[in-house]
Amino acid sequence: MTASDNPVLVDVHRGSLIESQHRGAIAVADADGRLVLAFGDVERPIYPRSAVKALQAIPLVESGAADAFGLSDAELAVACASHSGDQVHLDAVAGLLAKAGLDESHLACGAHWPVSEAMTRALLRGGKRPGAIHNNCSGKHAGMLAAAVHLGYSPRGYEKPDHPLQVMIARILSETCGVALDPDRAGIDGCSLPTHAVPLMALARGFARFGTGWGFAPERAQAAARLKQACFAAPVLVAGEGRFDTVVLRGLAPLIFVKGGAEGVHCAALPDLGLGLALKIDDGAKRGTERVMSEVLAAFLPKARNVLADQLDGALYNWRGLAVGRTAASAELRGALDGLAETRSRAAG
Amino acid sequence: MTASDNPVLVDVHRGSLIESQHRGAIAVADADGRLVLAFGDVERPIYPRSAVKALQAIPLVESGAADAFGLSDAELAVACASHSGDQVHLDAVAGLLAKAGLDESHLACGAHWPVSEAMTRALLRGGKRPGAIHNNCSGKHAGMLAAAVHLGYSPRGYEKPDHPLQVMIARILSETCGVALDPDRAGIDGCSLPTHAVPLMALARGFARFGTGWGFAPERAQAAARLKQACFAAPVLVAGEGRFDTVVLRGLAPLIFVKGGAEGVHCAALPDLGLGLALKIDDGAKRGTERVMSEVLAAFLPKARNVLADQLDGALYNWRGLAVGRTAASAELRGALDGLAETRSRAAG
Numbered sequence: 120m121t122a123s124d125n126p127v128l129v130d131v132h133r134g135s136l137i138e139s140q141h142r143g144a145i146a147v148a149d150a151d152g153r154l155v156l157a158f159g160d161v162e163r164p165i166y167p168r169s170a171v172k173a174l175q176a177i178p179l180v181e182s183g184a185a186d187a188f189g190l191s192d193a194e195l196a197v198a199c200a201s202h203s204g205d206q207v208h209l210d211a212v213a214g215l216l217a218k219a220g221l222d223e224s225h226l227a228c229g230a231h232w233p234v235s236e237a238m239t240r241a242l243l244r245g246g247k248r249p250g251a252i253h254n255n256c257s258g259k260h261a262g263m264l265a266a267a268v269h270l271g272y273s274p275r276g277y278e279k280p281d282h283p284l285q286v287m288i289a290r291i292l293s294e295t296c297g298v299a300l301d302p303d304r305a306g307i308d309g310c311s312l313p314t315h316a317v318p319l320m321a322l323a324r325g326f327a328r329f330g331t332g333w334g335f336a337p338e339r340a341q342a343a344a345r346l347k348q349a350c351f352a353a354p355v356l357v358a359g360e361g362r363f364d365t366v367v368l369r370g371l372a373p374l375i376f377v378k379g380g381a382e383g384v385h386c387a388a389l390p391d392l393g394l395g396l397a398l399k400i401d402d403g404a405k406r407g408t409e410r411v412m413s414e415v416l417a418a419f420l421p422k423a424r425n426v427l428a429d430q431l432d433g434a435l436y437n438w439r440g441l442a443v444g445r446t447a448a449s450a451e452l453r454g455a456l457d458g459l460a461e462t463r464s465r466a467a468g
Numbered sequence: 469m470t471a472s473d474n475p476v477l478v479d480v481h482r483g484s485l486i487e488s489q490h491r492g493a494i495a496v497a498d499a500d501g502r503l504v505l506a507f508g509d510v511e512r513p514i515y516p517r518s519a520v521k522a523l524q525a526i527p528l529v530e531s532g533a534a535d536a537f538g539l540s541d542a543e544l545a546v547a548c549a550s551h552s553g554d555q556v557h558l559d560a561v562a563g564l565l566a567k568a569g570l571d572e573s574h575l576a577c578g579a580h581w582p583v584s585e586a587m588t589r590a591l592l593r594g595g596k597r598p599g600a601i602h603n604n605c606s607g608k609h610a611g612m613l614a615a616a617v618h619l620g621y622s623p624r625g626y627e628k629p630d631h632p633l634q635v636m637i638a639r640i641l642s643e644t645c646g647v648a649l650d651p652d653r654a655g656i657d658g659c660s661l662p663t664h665a666v667p668l669m670a671l672a673r674g675f676a677r678f679g680t681g682w683g684f685a686p687e688r689a690q691a692a693a694r695l696k697q698a699c700f701a702a703p704v705l706v707a708g709e710g711r712f713d714t715v716v717l718r719g720l721a722p723l724i725f726v727k728g729g730a731e732g733v734h735c736a737a738l739p740d741l742g743l744g745l746a747l748k749i750d751d752g753a754k755r756g757t758e759r760v761m762s763e764v765l766a767a768f769l770p771k772a773r774n775v776l777a778d779q780l781d782g783a784l785y786n787w788r789g790l791a792v793g794r795t796a797a798s799a800e801l802r803g804a805l806d807g808l809a810e811t812r813s814r815a816a817g
Contacts, residue, residue, distance in 0.1 A: 124473055131731075131752065134655025136665055138515055139731050139752035142491070166487055229787030243592045254787060306483025307792040316485055382480075382488050402751035403480065403488035438578030438603060443656040 125159035125401055126451045129410045133435070133444035140449070141407030143383065143400040145415060148323035149393050150333040152297055156415075157320065158455045164316035165399045166306050168380030171322070172259050173199040173346050174295055174329060175288050175312075179262045180342035184269035188218040195349035196356035198262030201379065203359025204233025204253040211356055212257045219265035226251035227278040228260045228310035235359060256310035258356075263288075263312075280305060280313040289315060291339075296325035309381060319397040322386055326395025330376055330388025347376050347388075363409045363430070367416070370426030375416060379405070385412045389419055406446065414448045418456040474508035474750055475800040478759045482784070482793035489798070490756030492732065492749040494764060497672035498742050499682040501646055505764075506669065507804045513665035514748045515655050517729030520671070521608050522548040522695050523644055523678060524637050524661075528611045529691035533618035537567040544698035545705035547611025550728065552708025553582025553602040560705055561606045568614035575600035576627040577609045577659035584708055605659035607705075612637075612661075629654060629662040638664060640688075645674035658730060668746040671735055675744025679725055679737025696725050696737075712758045712779070716765070719775030724765060728754070734761045738768055755795065763797045767805040 124142075131139040144159025154161070176198045179185055185195060193207070194215040202208035216222050232239050233253040242249060251257060260278070267277045267284045276282050280289075280302065293300045296317050304316040317325075327333070330347065332340030350357050354368035357378070367377045367387075376388040383400030385408045396415060400407035413430040416423040424431065433446035448456070473491075480488040493508025503510070525547045528534055534544060542556070543564040551557035565571050581588050582602040591598060600606060609627070616626045616633045625631050629638075629651065642649045645666050653665040666674075676682070679696065681689030699706050703717035706727070716726045716736075725737040732749030734757045745764060749756035762779040765772040773780065782795035797805070 133515060133731075134663070134665070135653045136513065136515060136655065138655070139750060141751050164485065166482060166485060227788070229789075231787050240592050243589050244595075246593075304484045306485065306487070307786060307790055309786045309792070311786060311788050311790060314483070316483070382482075401488060402490050402753055402756070404751055404753060407751070437656060437658045437660060438580050439576070439660050440578075441656055441660060443658070 127449040128400070128452045129407045130447050130449050131406070131435075131444065132447060138444065141400050141402060141404055141410075143398060143407060143411065144319055145396070145398040145411065146319040146323040147394055147396045147415070147419075148320060148327055150324065150327040150331055150395070152320070152324040154320060154323075155394060156455070156459055158452070161320040161323075162318050164304065164318050165384065166308075166314040166382065167317055167322055167386065167397075168308060168314055168382060168384050169201045169256065170378050170380035170384045170386040170397070171292060171325075172201070172378060173343075173350070173376075174292055174325065175259060176262050176346055177291050177339065177342050178266040178270070178284065178287055180345050181338055182266055182270050184219075184266045185345065187269055188265055190215060190218065190265070192349040192352040193356050194218070195346055196353040197258030199346055199350055199378070200258045200357045201255045201364075202258055202356065203235040203362065204238045204249070204255065205235045205359055206238070207355060208258065208359070209252055212252055212261045215258070215261040215265060219268045221264050221268065221274060223250060223252045225264050225274050226254070226257055226260050228254040228256045230254055254310060256312075259312075260310065278311050285313055289313070292317070292325070295328055296321040319399060322397035323395040326376075326386050326388040326397060327393060328395070330390040330395060331393055333393070350376065363412070366426065367423075371420070371423055374420055374422065377412070377416075379408060379412075383408045385409070387412065387416065392419060394419070410446045410448070411452065414452060414456060418459060476798040477749070477801045478756045479796050479798050480755070480784075480793065481796060487793065490749050490751060490753055490759075492747060492756060492760065493668055494745070494747040494760065495668040495672040496743055496745045496764070496768075497669055497676055499673065499676040499680055499744070501669070501673040503669060503672075504743060505804070505808055507801070510668040510672075513653065513667050514733065515663040515731065516666055516671055516735065516746075517657060517663055517731060517733050518550045518605065519727050519729035519733045519735040519746070520641060520674075521550070521727060522692075522699070522725075523641055523674065524608060525611050525695055526640050526688060526691050527615040527619070527633065527636055529694050530687055531615050531619050533568075533615045534694065536618055537614055539564060539567065539614070541698040541701040542705050543567070544695055545702035546607030548695055548699055548727070549607045549706045550604045550713075551607055551705065552584040552711065553587045553598070553604065554584045554708055555587070556704060557607065557708070558601055561601055561610045564607070564610040564614060568617045570613050570617065570623060572599060572601045574613050574623050575603070575606055575609050577603040577605045579603055583711075603659060605661075608661075609659065627660050634662055638662070641666070641674070644677055645670040668748060671746035672744040675725075675735050675737040675746060676742060677744070679739040679744060680742055682742070699725060712761070715775065716772075720769070720772055723769055723771065726761070726765075728757060728761075732757045734758070736761065736765065741768060743768070759795045759797070760801065763801060763805060767808060
């Protein structure tokens with residue numbers, strides 16, 4: 120299957136050349152699924168990967184588990200996180216597990232060196248190797264385990280597609296995004312959970328719903344609001360110091376809820392505008408994703424321009440700190456966003 | 469400036485989807501510049517980055533410096549290298565510098581953590597930070613310093629575009645690839661040296677010449693042969709254990725000389741076939757580059773299929789070692805290479 124020719128969204132400049140480029144697609148929609156922006160192929164199903172962690176965490180709150188276990192904002196935020204594995208993250212994950220009567224041995228995500236260089240150095244200095252708790256998905260897994268325990272499900276095999284918790288999550292994803300999910304089309308995520316194929320336009324709709332609660336039954340709207348508020352209250356738990364999602368949440372809550380995923384996926388909710396946003400970079404590069412997300416957020420929310428000044432500047436430096444190039448929105452992306460601004464101001468004026 | 473629509477070369481599969489894709493262009497040419505394969509835009513100038521290190525090392529031998537300083541194969545190989553920063557690399561770079569009466573303080577490449585995880589861990593355990601010598605380009609810089617000293621040039625500012633050594637290197641690149649270089653189009657590399665804009669078709673021709681010596685004056689042909697032989701004799705010095713270029717050089721010398729560069733560039737010489745090869749992945753991803761290079765080498769040299777079995781298998785595993793997907797040649801790339809095989813067998817038969 121060949122992807123249609125998605126537009127170039129990001130140019131990477133060096134010297135006098137465009138050295139590299141990133142193509143992709145962007146969808147912005149309201150909670151009814153009406154598209155405000157559709158650039159590139161927004162109908163092709165993609166794996167949202169970690170971008171939908173907050174949706175996968177809905178059972179944790181909706182089931183009553185969060186209340187029963189007395190989960191803090193930090194613990195709810197880390198359940199929605201792709202965390203850096205700093206001590207604050209490890210403590211939140213361990214705390215969440217303990218409140219559910221579980222521990223690190225129950226995690227099925229696998230181990231990897233933490234995203235945090237400081238924690239990696241600390242482990243190395245102590246002669247240690249990372250464990251499952253250092254995995255950037257361990258908070259999501261801990262949240263799922265807690266939900267499973269509260270619902271009376273076995274914590275064993277919670278990561279398998281046919282476990283009742285995963286069946287529940289798949290149904291929530293399907294209802295939230297307004298698409299039927301084909302179990303035969305599911306993939307396996309890096310952390311061993313199922314990942315479901317969903318078009319960008321449906322993800323955008325799902326994030327509009329998550330951000331506003333519109334189209335949700337009351338319990339689900341409350342669960343979504345609780346998770347969103349926790350992420351706003353504890354932005355460093357959702358990613359880590361210096362990372363894009365933490366920068367945005369810290370600087371722009373409650374106007375923007377944002378979450379990235381592997382292979383070039385990034386989603387956001389803009390609750391006051393009633394909108395959701397989903398984008399995918401064809402080649403999977405985070406360099407492309409964060410550039411595009413910065414541009415689109417700034418197009419919808421001028422206040423974002425200040426918080427994302429570095430990302431929008433896009434200067435690239437070499438090993439001696441010399442400025443050698445920059446990332447920039449492509450002419451095509453610029454045109455699409457300028458056209459959007461015109462449309463929105465004509466609609467407003 | 470928008471790139472033309474280069475073909476998709478690599479599909480990244482997960483579950484039932486093509487999750488991500490990499491586009492790019494490939495040129496294969498002989499020493500006279502006749503194209504044997506031109507897939508995608510091979511006329512557009514690109515920055516070859518580290519792929520042309522062996523060409524940048526020609527003055528080191530051609531000037532007589534290598535003989536005067538008694539450089540070993542390891543030292544010549546590391547002068548052509550993007551090395552991992554293991555002890556063997558550090559020793560070769562330090563040795564090369566010392567023979568020229570210089571030391572690490574003369575290097576202008578800047579410092580970064582070594583590519584080698586083992587060396588990174590060793591530095592951390594010792595409470596140390598990396599120095600310029602750990603920079604993957606330090607061997608190239610050491611070779612340039614030695615050439616400059618032998619030629620009676622100042623070792624200060626050797627990295628600047630107007631230093632006589634860099635002027636000499638630019639001329640060699642221009643003559644080897646058969647293109648005029650526009651100084652206004654040069655960029656700055658990650659290691660602070662100039663990087664020159666050259667089309668893939670010209671790079672392919674340059675590598676055909678480098679591999680065979682055809683079209684070179686005798687001294688240059690000898691210099692190229694000496695550098696090539698050194699890389700064949702000391703393959704681990706050119707990159708490092710487990711890395712693509714080392715695997716290919718170790719397993720397929722003297723049939724293939726290969727060298728990668730940043731931002732998705734990779735070049736090769738196939739001396740017995742009289743051919744050179746140059747490719748660029750549009751988005752810069754090494755994942756795309758190594759997949760494509762493996763496919764193209766295997767298409768020209770069936771023996772490469774064994775040495776590159778893992779790369780051609782392309783299986784992707786998650787953090788728990790579960791098989792979750794694979795990289796594969798796209799249908800378009802497969803078609804181009806199959807068409808090539810037909811053409812070559814008809815020509816032979």
